[in-house]
Amino acid sequence: MTNLEQCLKCNLCTLVCPMMEVNPDYPGPKKAGPDGERYRLKDPAFFDYALKYCLNCKRCEVACPSDVRIGDMIQLARIKYGSQARRKGLTGLRDWTLANTDLVGSLASPFAPVVNEVLQLKPVKSVMDGMLGVDKHRTFPKYSKQKFVNWFRKQDQSAFDKFVSYFHGCYVNYNYPKQGQDLVKILNSAGYGVHLLEKEKCCGVALMSNGFAARAKKQGAVNLASIRKAADAGEPVLTTSSTCTFTMRDEYPDVLGLQNSDVRDNIMLATKWLYEKISSGEVKLKFRKDFRMKVVYHTACHMQKMGWQLYSIELLRMIPGLTLTVLDQNCCGISGTFGFKKENYGFSQKIGSKLFEDIRTNNPEYVATDCETCKWQIEMSTGIPVLNPIEILAEAIEL
Amino acid sequence: MRFDVVIIGGGWAGCSAAEKLVEAGRKVCIVSEGLSLSAVKYDSPYARLAALQKQGAVVLRGDRAVCGKIEDGKVVEVRTRNQDEPLVADEYILATGKFFSRGLLSDKDHVWEPVFGADVDYDPDRTKWYDPDFDAPQPFMKFGVKTDAEGHVLVEGRAIVNLTAVGDIRND
Secondary structure, eight states: OGGGGGGGOOHHHHHHHHHHOOOOTTTHHIIIIIIIIHHHHHHHGOOOOGGGGGGOHHHHHHHHHOOHHHHHHHHHHHHHGGGGGOOOOOHHHHHHHOOOHHHHHHHHHGHHHHHHHHHHHHHHHHHHHIIOOOOTOOOOOOOOOOOOOHHHHHHOOOOOEEEEEEHHHOOOOIIIIIHHHHHHHHHTTHHHHHHHOOOOOOHHHHHHHOOOOHHHHHHHHHHHHHHHHHHTTOOOOEOOOOHHHHHIIIIIIIIIIOOOOTTTEEEHHEEEEEEEEHHHTTTOOBOTTTEEEEEEOOOOOOHHTTTTTHHHHHHHHTSTTTEEEEEEOOOOOOOTTTGGGGHHHHHHHHHHHHHHHHHHOOOOOOOOOOHHHHHHHHHHHHHHOOEHHHHHHHBOOOO | EEEEEEEOOOOOOOOOHHHHHHTTOOEEEEEOOOOOOGGGGSSSHHHHHHHHTTTTTEEEETTTEEEEEETTTEEEEEEEEESSSBEEEEEEEEEEOOOOTSSEEOOOOOOOOOOOOEEEEEEEEOSSSSSSSTTOOOOOGEEEOOBBBBBBEEEETTTEEEEOGGGGGGGO
16 A cells, blocks of 8 residues: 555655654654654554654655655544544544544535624634634634625526536635635636536545545545546636645645545546637637736645646736746645644745745735635735735636 | 746756846746655755745645646656646746656666657667666666757657757667
């Protein structure tokens, strides 16, 4: 299952690990991955709890010349040996709350105005910091009054003869419906109707990283069943989040053991699908003449692992009036729910500092990125607003 | 996706070629599978690739060129692991290095170049691959793809006119 014997001990992964650079307690990808695996196979007692520091950014795998699945190995070890490391008491409650994006989102969104206000209050932040261990510096993404799915139900899609399916994800549904609305508008204006999946659950990435792999696997199976139905109807499943996409394409089979080879190619980012349709001439978009925007593009870690930043970047380059600079591919440091935890906040900001500096030097109007947690981190740390490439495209075309 | 030049390999040789080409205004794509050992020379391991990217080159980190298609003595496309669409260019540069970076692969009796199936210069007698003296220069480190006088790669004895080998992958 693992290919630890392919490791030549060259240490190139150690050179690129963002956690290694800021945290001397983390043994680094080589030791935590293939080296540690040798010992763990002999005796699970060798499991090192410092593996919790792994961001699962997969930068080690991208750098590895021998194709060792270092990141997967660490993830699998955490699931197999580290479940007893799941925290108890209030910190456990925090992890559970952060992990269950879907459930917590459903509970919070009916009370969105209240929840948003309360989460911003200094005393509330202090209490959460002190008792739950959610760092007080963090800004929580706001909950939306109207869920994306409720908005979508009112959109008539019956006039179209070609359809695509859309996996909106938790962030679009509970926090930021605009991103999904923009995609629906773009697709409709390109002549495509949109379907939602029959049943959509959270992709499970936050569950996996907080020690709830079994739940993640259950949700993954539900998603794959719906994705298969869409595939049978000949519809690709488009997404607007790089991490959901990466999780469903690669973490499902590699970490959760969910077979997806029949539909893996069907799951793709909307930017990739649009780029391919526009460059083949199948889709024509009418761009506004008066559009001007200065943007820098940040490649999210999972985007780099998939190798799909190419499509988002080239799609943005198609927009007349857009000035685009591609930033160096540095990690923003938040790694989903990791950076929300008090014990990790310092590491998170240290890791991100190179990226924040790079952004500030370029002084853009907006930062573009395909990952929502990068968005929260960059907005909080630089004050510069972040948009998904789909939102920029929606702004740039005549609808 | 179309480019002027596709460079396979983002190490010392590939980056040096890319820097000259980008400076000359060519649209370049670099397929950089894994990090090159030469990266340890820099403060930041991706410094050269990042600078190239800022200047407009497309850098595919962690992507692998799996197969190059050759028609009538010319490369027409290269397929990679992460992209559904092939990479298409006028010129291609092979800068994949030797064994460590998988520019050359080997089993017990053969050494081959995996992307284009280029002609590799090596001794079929395996006993001649190694020098038992650990400190001596090892003969296998001289193995590499055969090229014509202009550096074009030979495949089945024929020079591929738009495929140039640079750096360690060469047999010299």
